[in-house]
Amino acid sequence: xxxxxxxxxxxxxxxxxxxxxxxxxxxxxxxxxxxxxxxxxxxxxxxxxxxxxxxxxxxxxxxxxxxxxxxxxxxxxxxxxxxxxxxxxxxxxxxxxxxxxxxxxxxxxxxxxxxxxxxxxxxxxxxxxxxxxxxxxxxxxxxxxxxxxxxxxxxxxxxxxxxxxxxxxxxxxxxxxxxxxxxxxxxxxxxxxxxxxxxxxxxxxxxxxxxxxxxxxxxxxxxxxxxxxxxxxxxxxxxxxxxxxxxxxxxxxxxxxxxxxxxxxxxxxxxxxxxxxxxxxxxxxxxxxxxxxxxxxxxxxxxxxxxxxxxxxxxxxxxxxxxxxxx
Amino acid sequence: xxxxxxxxxxxxxxxxxxxxxxxxxxxxxxxxxxxxxxxxxxxxxxxxxxxxxxxxxxxxxxxxxxxxxxxxxxxxxxxxxxxxxxxxxxxxxxxxxxxxxxxxxxxxxxxxxxxxxxxxxxxxxxxxxxxxxxxxxxxxxxxxxxxxxxxxxxxxxxxxxxxxxxxxxxxxxxxxxxxxxxxxxxxxxxxxxxxxxxxxxxxxxxxxxxxxxxxxxxxxxxxxxxxxxxxxxxxxxxxxxxxxxxxxxxxxxxxxxxxxxxxxxxxxxxxxxxxxxxxxxxxxxxxxxxxxxxxxxxxxxxxxxxxxxxxxxxxxxxxxxxxxxxxxxxxxxxxxxxxxxxxxxxxxxxxxxxxxxxxxxxxxxxxxxxxxxxxxxxxxxxxxxxxxxxxxxxxxxxxxxxxxxxxxxxxxxxxxxxxxx
Numbered sequence: 001x002x003x004x005x006x007x008x009x010x011x012x013x014x015x016x017x018x019x020x021x022x023x024x025x026x027x028x029x030x031x032x033x034x035x036x037x038x039x040x041x042x043x044x045x046x047x048x049x050x051x052x053x054x055x056x057x058x059x060x061x062x063x064x065x066x067x068x069x070x071x072x073x074x075x076x077x078x079x080x081x082x083x084x085x086x087x088x089x090x091x092x093x094x095x096x097x098x099x100x101x102x103x104x105x106x107x108x109x110x111x112x113x114x115x116x117x118x119x120x121x122x123x124x125x126x127x128x129x130x131x132x133x134x135x136x137x138x139x140x141x142x143x144x145x146x147x148x149x150x151x152x153x154x155x156x157x158x159x160x161x162x163x164x165x166x167x168x169x170x171x172x173x174x175x176x177x178x179x180x181x182x183x184x185x186x187x188x189x190x191x192x193x194x195x196x197x198x199x200x201x202x203x204x205x206x207x208x209x210x211x212x213x214x215x216x217x218x219x220x221x222x223x224x225x226x227x228x229x230x231x232x233x234x235x236x237x238x239x240x241x242x243x244x245x246x247x248x249x250x251x252x253x254x255x256x257x258x259x260x261x262x263x264x265x266x267x268x269x270x271x272x273x274x275x276x277x278x279x280x281x282x283x284x285x286x287x288x289x290x291x292x293x294x295x296x297x298x299x300x301x302x303x304x305x306x307x308x309x310x311x312x313x314x315x316x317x318x319x320x321x322x323x324x325x326x327x
Numbered sequence: 328x329x330x331x332x333x334x335x336x337x338x339x340x341x342x343x344x345x346x347x348x349x350x351x352x353x354x355x356x357x358x359x360x361x362x363x364x365x366x367x368x369x370x371x372x373x374x375x376x377x378x379x380x381x382x383x384x385x386x387x388x389x390x391x392x393x394x395x396x397x398x399x400x401x402x403x404x405x406x407x408x409x410x411x412x413x414x415x416x417x418x419x420x421x422x423x424x425x426x427x428x429x430x431x432x433x434x435x436x437x438x439x440x441x442x443x444x445x446x447x448x449x450x451x452x453x454x455x456x457x458x459x460x461x462x463x464x465x466x467x468x469x470x471x472x473x474x475x476x477x478x479x480x481x482x483x484x485x486x487x488x489x490x491x492x493x494x495x496x497x498x499x500x501x502x503x504x505x506x507x508x509x510x511x512x513x514x515x516x517x518x519x520x521x522x523x524x525x526x527x528x529x530x531x532x533x534x535x536x537x538x539x540x541x542x543x544x545x546x547x548x549x550x551x552x553x554x555x556x557x558x559x560x561x562x563x564x565x566x567x568x569x570x571x572x573x574x575x576x577x578x579x580x581x582x583x584x585x586x587x588x589x590x591x592x593x594x595x596x597x598x599x600x601x602x603x604x605x606x607x608x609x610x611x612x613x614x615x616x617x618x619x620x621x622x623x624x625x626x627x628x629x630x631x632x633x634x635x636x637x638x639x640x641x642x643x644x645x646x647x648x649x650x651x652x653x654x655x656x657x658x659x660x661x662x663x664x665x666x667x668x669x670x671x672x673x674x675x676x677x678x679x680x681x682x683x684x685x686x687x688x689x690x691x692x693x694x695x696x697x698x699x700x701x702x703x704x705x706x707x708x709x710x711x712x713x714x715x716x717x718x719x720x721x722x723x724x725x726x727x728x729x730x731x732x733x734x735x736x737x738x739x740x741x742x743x744x745x746x747x748x
Contacts, residue, residue, distance in 0.1 A: 307700055
């Protein structure tokens with residue numbers, strides 16, 4: 001760990017597993033007695049599902065222990081609650097807040113002016129990242145945010161600048177500016193989760209450019225669901241050149257007869273077809289890796305868990321991240 | 328209940344039915360909604376319908392394949408359709424859609440005041456939520472033009488895939504909110520009795536809000552809300568009309584998913600929500616399903632056989648020149664009932680055959696594990712929703728980026744036989 005308290009923002013195209021990676025990262029960061037907070041901002045309760053717990057309330061609660069005795073806390077940030085919190089904390093406007101809510105103003109602020117909504121969500125995460133106990137120690141060693149997808153991330157994080165521009169003075173202005181200072185500082189990094197497929201990689205490339213242009217720090221690219229390379233083109237060509245030898249070998253392994261039409265021989269064509277699909281995919285993956293390499297980001301890879309990610313799988317992924325990532 | 332017993336979705340029948348006027352593709356992010364919508368559009372057009380596909384955020388190459396990579400917010404005809412129908416496609420430009428509403432419903436100066444209002448600019452450029460409203464608005468517009476007999480809509484990649492269903496309701500409750508009425512009170516409040524209360528409320532509100540937002544933002548918001556006031560009414564009416572349109576018999580919802588836990592969980596949620604909202608569900612499109620031409624060989628058996636071959640490979644390397652003879656003997660002895668077959672084959676294996684076969688078997692084992700996982704996930708969905716018709720689309724190694732590719736996807740989508748069955 002660099003010593004800096006850090007806010008890790010994890011984004012990625014839909015379907016790339018950003019919630020899983022965010023959770024694995026929070027676990028890895030909590031290893032060896034540290035304490036992390038994993039926050040979600042989209043009201044999807046993805047964290048609760050992943051950790052196989054009850055839906056998370058708007059409250060920081062411990063949801064897992066990390067290897068070597070650390071703690072992962074989780075929080076589902078709700079914009080309306082965050083606004084009331086904020087009014088209470090900074091202006092002691094608890095009762096005015098309730099009045100605003102009765103009038104529908106809270107609804108207004110968090111729904112139709114969703115820019116303010118995003119400020120509240122990022123603001124809460126920044127607050128947790130900066131929070132100190134009475135001895136001046138940081139309450140969390142790191143905060144990991146399961147953020148909106150790549151297509152919306154720059155806007156989501158950059159909205160503070162926009163809102164600060166809209167509200168030219170006043171507390172919201174100041175709040176938005178201070179959140180922006182944290183987000184653009186070296187203490188915050190945005191990590192992008194991708195698969196080795198065309199669209200997710202393209203979105204990652206575009207996302208990195210946008211983030212950098214907006215002055216946000218890009219941390220790492222996490223390639224998720226990497227499948228093992230079991231056969232390369234040369235091996236496939238050698239094997240395919242002699243189908244009879246393949247049939248004989250399959251037969252020798254006890255899979256039936258090798259002569260034409262017998263069980264082992266009938267396996268050869270479909271198995272070769274699968275292998276061709278495999279090498280075709282590997283070739284596409286090479287193109288994608290090359291595109292990612294041009295981003296010049298640290299790159300970490302997580303394997304595809306064929307069985308899907310359960311709690312045990314999550315710990316395995318967190319172990320993988322911990323091995324590769326100097327946290 | 329497993330997927331094999333689930334009714335099969337007949338997508339061609341759905342597309343061919345002249346009663347079908349709107350098809351909405353919805354589902355979690357990253358499951359291939361846009362590709363599905365585009366493929367269905369190509370299919371329907373080539374089968375004779377006059378179709379428009381409304382996409383929200385297509386991948387660059389997919390947009391190019393349909394010639395809609397230029398953003399002009401209006402449908403363009405897609406070249407290269409082979410058949411009696413026509414295909415149009417468009418990509419939603421939400422800011423432009425919003426601007427057009429303003430221009431259509433407010434006069435010169437007033438329209439300009441709105442368009443130049445910083446609050447409006449920020450709202451229309453794409454805060455979360457705007458896209459959903461605008462998608463609904465555009466759908467309503469396309470339907471009202473009545474130039475197409477089938478509209479296929481791809482839904483926005485929302486934080487929750489259901490946001491677009493809630494858009495009209497949210498807009499309605501927002502417009503009916505007391506807060507808006509307070510903000511617009513000076514313009515609206517006519518009655519003397521209400522006036523006093525509103526003024527008291529108003530000064531408290533502006534005081535608190537001014538403190539919070541800063542006075543200039545509040546002024547911008549007030550100007551904006553006042554200027555938009557008349558517009559909002561029409562907006563809400565249209566959003567509600569579109570919502571009702573979605574419940575009407577001419578509409579069909581297709582839930583799109585991949586055989587992954589999260590995507591299918593979202594799909595199940597969607598199915599329930601559509602039912603609750605009395606929206607007509609046509610079925611589930613399951614994308615990226617894996618199959619195998621050698622499904623009779625289990626993963627366990629394939630791995631065991633690969634290990635057997637590995638051991639032979641080591642033996643071969645150790646025994647050098649003897650290997651051919653040894654292989655022959657082994658083959659004969661392990662061939663069991665197929666002995667005659669085996670000896671009638673090539674007469675032996677070389678080490679390339681052995682290594683190659685072992686690698687092929689490992690690949691196959693991995694494929695079968697994927698298949699088994701997908702099957703379990705799908706069966707869980709089918710158990711929850713046995714009544715939902717399903718169609719499956721086999722996983723393709725690369726991405727689709729031309730009409731031929733879309734045609735292939737449509738072929739798989741509409742095939743009446745389950746792949747690999």
